[in-house]
Amino acid sequence: MSLASVKSFLADHAPDLAVIELPESTATVALAALAHQVEPGQIAKSLSLRVNEQVILIVTRGDARLDNRKFKERFGVKAKMLGAEEVEAYTGHPVGGVCPFGLPEGVAVYCDVSLQAFDEVLPAGGAINAAVRLNPQRMASLVKAQWVDVVQG
Numbered sequence: 001m002s003l004a005s006v007k008s009f010l011a012d013h014a015p016d017l018a019v020i021e022l023p024e025s026t027a028t029v030a031l032a033a034l035a036h037q038v039e040p041g042q043i044a045k046s047l048s049l050r051v052n053e054q055v056i057l058i059v060t061r062g063d064a065r066l067d068n069r070k071f072k073e074r075f076g077v078k079a080k081m082l083g084a085e086e087v088e089a090y091t092g093h094p095v096g097g098v099c100p101f102g103l104p105e106g107v108a109v110y111c112d113v114s115l116q117a118f119d120e121v122l123p124a125g126g127a128i129n130a131a132v133r134l135n136p137q138r139m140a141s142l143v144k145a146q147w148v149d150v151v152q153g
């Protein structure tokens with residue numbers, strides 16, 4: 001279902017983009033970087049969090065860590081990651097395949113400015129072996145993401 005929702009989203013909003021499906025798992029930043037032959041930072045990691053009663057997704061460079069102080073300054077609450085069992089229920093994507101495309105209504109997407117260091121990034125594509133290759137500005141535009149600065153460094 002999740003891979004299908006990503007393909008459907010791209011068909012409707014960016015028919016020139018394709019989901020890259022590989023035979024091996026790309027469920028971690030290290031596996032994805034190796035499989036796609038890019039540096040870990042180019043993997044667009046999606047973090048699923050709860051802000052009060054809302055679920056949000058923050059897409060950041062793969063080698064970055066969330067900065068709790070910056071997060072609290074921006075969102076007004078302490079960062080609270082969704083549990084692994086909650087991720088698919090709220091995003092529609094499995095852990096390791098979470099991406100900003102094909103999300104259910106009400107999940108807000110934010111892109112961290114750290115992604116802007118790259119001309120091309122690879123977010124997952126709704127499955128643990130799928131990804132999409134695109135410019136980070138275009139990714140943010142497609143999903144109507146707000147830019148934030150919430151990672152370390």
